[in-house]
Amino acid sequence: MKKLSIEDKIGLVKFKVDTGKPHIKIKPEICKTCPEKYCVTICPVENYKLDEQGNVIFAFEGCYECGTCRIVCTKCGLEWDYPLGGYGVCFREG
Amino acid sequence: MAEKVDVVVVGGGPAGIACAYTLAKAGVETIVFERGGYPGSKNVMGGILFTNALAKLIPDFREHAPVERPVTKRKFLAISEKDALGVETGFSDFSRPPHNNNFTVLRARFDQWFANQAEDAGAMILSETVVDDFIYDDNKKIIGVKTRRDDGDILCNCVVLADGVNSLLAKKAGLRSEFKPKDFVLGVKMVLGLPAEKICERFSLESKNDGAAYEFFGAVTNNILGSGFIYTNLESVSIGLGVALDGACKLGLRPYELLDKFMDHPYVRPLIKDSEPIEYSAHLLPEGGYHGMPHVFHDNVLVCGDAASFVNTSIYHEGSNLAMESGILAAKAVMQARGRGDFSAKSLMKYAEYLQESIVIKDLKKYERLPGFLHSSPHLFNNYLDLAIELAKDYFIVDELSKGERQKLMFKKAWGRVSVMQLIGDAYKSFRSFIWN
Ligand SMILES: Cc1cc2nc3c(=O)[nH]c(=O)nc-3n(C[C@H](O)[C@H](O)[C@H](O)COP(=O)(O)OP(=O)(O)OC[C@H]3O[C@@H](n4cnc5c(N)ncnc54)[C@H](O)[C@@H]3O)c2cc1C
Ligand code: SF4
Ligand code: SF4
Numbered sequence: 001m002k003k004l005s006i007e008d009k010i011g012l013v014k015f016k017v018d019t020g021k022p023h024i025k026i027k028p029e030i031c032k033t034c035p036e037k038y039c040v041t042i043c044p045v046e047n048y049k050l051d052e053q054g055n056v057i058f059a060f061e062g063c064y065e066c067g068t069c070r071i072v073c074t075k076c077g078l079e080w081d082y083p084l085g086g087y088g089v090c091f092r093e094g
Numbered sequence: 095m096a097e098k099v100d101v102v103v104v105g106g107g108p109a110g111i112a113c114a115y116t117l118a119k120a121g122v123e124t125i126v127f128e129r130g131g132y133p134g135s136k137n138v139m140g141g142i143l144f145t146n147a148l149a150k151l152i153p154d155f156r157e158h159a160p161v162e163r164p165v166t167k168r169k170f171l172a173i174s175e176k177d178a179l180g181v182e183t184g185f186s187d188f189s190r191p192p193h194n195n196n197f198t199v200l201r202a203r204f205d206q207w208f209a210n211q212a213e214d215a216g217a218m219i220l221s222e223t224v225v226d227d228f229i230y231d232d233n234k235k236i237i238g239v240k241t242r243r244d245d246g247d248i249l250c251n252c253v254v255l256a257d258g259v260n261s262l263l264a265k266k267a268g269l270r271s272e273f274k275p276k277d278f279v280l281g282v283k284m285v286l287g288l289p290a291e292k293i294c295e296r297f298s299l300e301s302k303n304d305g306a307a308y309e310f311f312g313a314v315t316n317n318i319l320g321s322g323f324i325y326t327n328l329e330s331v332s333i334g335l336g337v338a339l340d341g342a343c344k345l346g347l348r349p350y351e352l353l354d355k356f357m358d359h360p361y362v363r364p365l366i367k368d369s370e371p372i373e374y375s376a377h378l379l380p381e382g383g384y385h386g387m388p389h390v391f392h393d394n395v396l397v398c399g400d401a402a403s404f405v406n407t408s409i410y411h412e413g414s415n416l417a418m419e420s421g422i423l424a425a426k427a428v429m430q431a432r433g434r435g436d437f438s439a440k441s442l443m444k445y446a447e448y449l450q451e452s453i454v455i456k457d458l459k460k461y462e463r464l465p466g467f468l469h470s471s472p473h474l475f476n477n478y479l480d481l482a483i484e485l486a487k488d489y490f491i492v493d494e495l496s497k498g499e500r501q502k503l504m505f506k507k508a509w510g511r512v513s514v515m516q517l518i519g520d521a522y523k524s525f526r527s528f529i530w531n
Contacts, residue, residue, distance in 0.1 A: 001286065001366050003354055009284070009374035016131070038343040044282050044350060044376035064376045065136065067260035068280050071273045071378075072343050082129055082262075084242060086222030090135045093285040093330075093373040094201030 006046050010062050014090045022060035023083040024069070030077035031056040038072040064089050096229075096247035099125050099218075101428055102239050103254045104225045104263060106133030108414050109399025110256030111208045112421030113428075115151055118217035120429055125248065126209070126217060127241060129224040134205030137258075138283060138377035140323050140332060140411065142307055143199040147418035149192065152211060156191070160203040162327035163305025164193035167297070170409075171361070172312045172479040178361040179483045189304060195415075198305050198325045198332070200285070227266060228253065228395075236267065236394040252437045253395045254424050256417075259378045261388075261401035269397060270388030275339035276469060277382035279320060279407070282349040283334030284357070285327075287370035293326050296365050302328055309409075310335075312479040314356050316347055319468050319475070322356050323411075324365060330372060331365070333357060336379060341472070349376065379413065380405050384462035390449065391442040396424045404454050408461045408528065416454050423448040467527040474520065481511050 026048075031037070037056060039048040045064055049057045056077075065088055070080040082088070101117055103110045106128030117124040130136040142165055148155055155161075166189045171180030188194040209219050229238035229247055238249035255263050259278070264270045290302050297306040305326045314322035318341035325332045335356055337349060356362060380386060380403040387404075390397045398404070399417035406412040427445035431437045449455045468474065488504050495503075 001357060001363075001369055001371070003358070004371055004374075006350055009350065009371070012371060012373050013375070036343070041346045041348050042280065042339065042343055044280065046348075046350075066280065066376050066378050067273075068278075068339065068376075068378060070260070071278055072275050072339055082224050085129050085224045086131045088136075090131050091138060091202045091373065091375050092135075094134055094138050094203070094205070094375065 010045050014092065015062065016087045016090060017061050018084050018087040021084070023065075023081050023088070024058070024060050024063065025079045026056060026058045027077050027079075028055065030075050034075040034077055036074055038074065039069040039078075042068055042072055044068065096238060096245075096249050098238075098249040099123050100250065100432070101125075101252050101254060102127065102248060102250040103256055104239065105256035105258055105399070105401070106130070106209050106219060106221070107137055107205060107256060107258055107399060107417065108208065109401070109417035109421040110254070111205070111212050112147065112151060112418035113254050113256060113398060113425045114217040114219070115212040115215050116422050116425035117428065118212060118215040120425075121216070122429060122432065124217045126212070126219045127223045127225050127239070128209070128219065128221045130221060132206050132221050133209035133219065134202040137201040137205055138281065138375040139201055139414065140281070140283070140325055140334065141199055141201060141414070142325060142411070143197050143204065144195050144412050144415035145192070145197055146195045147415045147422060149195065150422065151418075158207070160207050161197040161199050163198050163302060164188075165196035165198060165307045165325075166193065166304040167299065167306045169306070169308040171308060171310050172483055173310050173359060173361060174313050174480050174483045176360055177483050177487060178359075179486045196307070198307070198327050200327060200332070225257070225263065228263070251394065252428050252431065252442075254421075254428065255395065255397045255401050256399045256421060257401050259380050259400040261397070264388050264397050264401050267392065267395055269390075269392060269395070275343060277380060277386045277403070278339045279336040279379045279381045280339055280342065280349055280376065281334055281336040281379055282353050282374070282376045283332060284353065284374050285330050285332055285372040286366050287330045287372050288366070290329050293329070293331065297326055299326070310356070312475055312483075313359075314352070315475075316345060316352060317475040317479070318342065318345065318347075318472065324362070331369065333362070333366060338381065338469075340469075350374070379407070381407050381465060383407065383465045384458040385465070387458070391427075391439060391445050393439045394437045396427065396442060396445050398424045404458065406457045406461060408464055412457070416457070419452055420449065420454050423452060423454070461527070464527040467523050471520065471523070477512055478520075481508060
């Protein structure tokens with residue numbers, strides 16, 4: 001089987017995006033001081049990325065709402081909630 | 095004035111639906127709030143549905159439920175980077191109904207069907223509705239829930255929390271402590287389309303009424319706590335793995351990269367060759383076991399399923415059945431409390447008693463040492479699995495060396511890697527954790 005990039009993998013899944021209303025928000029000031037930044041490697045859809053300066057950049061679209069970042073965040077650098085009912089990821093197989 | 099119902103169930107997964115089904119059948123006015131577009135749209139598991147609890151509710155489920163295949167053949171494999179060593183079961187009894195209560199399912203379809211059955215029994219299922227918080231009276235007693243909808247407050251006599259592994263509500267109700275990485279496993283999974291005949295060929299199955307479940311340990315998780323799986327559906331296979339959050343974070347492992355590597359393992363590659371990628375998903379799983387459980391009841395509230403950490407991870411990976419069983423027991427406790435007109439903690443304590451007498455707590459208690467043991471022994475996977483595979487391979491090598499010389503070398507290799515004391519210690523601890531508590 002051909003290897004799929006993470007973007008291709010997420011492309012297989014349906015989302016209903018609540019545009020402009022992120023259900024997760026990071027606090028960049030706190031993230032700056034975070035030595036571990038576990039969110040960057042562990043997020044299964046790679047929603048946390050590092051820019052050239054090493055700052056964490058977060059995008060909420062494509063989130064699977066798995067809750068992993070909420071649990072591994074050691075610095076309380078994020079506010080985490082579920083999206084509005086009916087929005088967000090919609091698995092068809094599961 | 096907010097509307098009032100008898101019971102609010104939060105979450106339309108196996109726990110919540112089993113609870114609502116039981117209540118509705120007994121004529122109790124019940125509403126289920128599900129945040130997804132439909133029940134199942136947020137839910138992912140491996141997945142083998144263990145149907146022992148379901149069969150109590152709907153004995154003829156096999157004729158109607160969207161189950162994929164019965165599991166008639168299992169394999170347990172240790173894998174290293176390139177090699178594999180396994181044992182296989184093929185118990186002919188399991189090829190006949192009730193198939194040892196093991197069926198593969200795809201949750202987005204199964205949960206929807208299960209929710210429809212509860213609806214037919216009289217429960218109200220309201221999808222697209224997030225429950226955000228509780229409504230309290232002046233004495234800080236829960237008297238309802240706040241949903242994220244206009245006029246979304248609903249009053250009730252009792253709330254059943256079946257909101258899954260991330261139960262924000264159990265936390266809000268003060269029933270559980272902080273969520274810690276060591277108590278959770280992250281699962282990532284792909285569903286790959288394959289024609290039914292190809293699946294039968296590759297997994298040596300006689301027909302679409304036979305199914306395979308393969309479990310993998312070792313290199314699949316980079317030798318940290320966790321495991322991989324391949325389960326056959328009717329016309330697809332589910333392939334995935336779960337890794338302990340603490341271990342994966344410390345090593346900086348990216349879950350989907352592990353999955354890519356697993357799918358490219360020489361043992362796995364031919365099984366999924368030329369398949370069509372259908373879906374990539376991820377979900378958490380509670381791993382804390384007996385000692386990771388929150389308080390499961392309080393005044394006017396009960397907790398069941400993953401929200402209560404009811405998963406027997408050990409080697410069985412049983413969550414779906416414990417979720418349903420605990421949902422049914424929660425419903426029973428609610429009905430008793432309703433008969434007494436008393437939903438206080440004292441009255442709902444019956445739930446804890448029911449759980450104690452059921453497989454839910456009995457099984458969790460049996461494996462209570464396991465999570466702690468595995469977390470404190472990271473060398474288990476590393477040392478033993480790789481070594482076992484190497485030794486097995488050595489054992490079968492055919493070349494110029496005599497069998498006696500080869501076996502001497504094998505002993506040397508083994509004792510070079512583990513000491514006798516360590517082996518005895520680990521064997522003892524494994525025995526206590528896996529077999530005899
Ligand atoms: C990768 C993986 C593989 C697994 N494999 C197996 C397996 O092979 N066999 C097995 O038996 N178990 C398996 N499990 C475990 C099994 O999936 C769970 O134990 C089971 O789904 C628990 O059921 P539940 O009803 O408690 O929770 P869930 O199925 O998670 O249901 C919770 C529901 O609540 C909803 N919800 C959450 N919060 C709110 C809110 N605030 N408002 C409204 N709705 C809300 C969610 O959308 C969801 O529908 C696996 C789990 C994972 C992650
Ligand atoms: S782990 Fe938390 S604090 Fe650290 S970078 Fe990620 S979101 Fe920020
Ligand atoms: S909830 Fe899961 S998928 Fe969403 S950003 Fe956090 S880790 Fe990534």
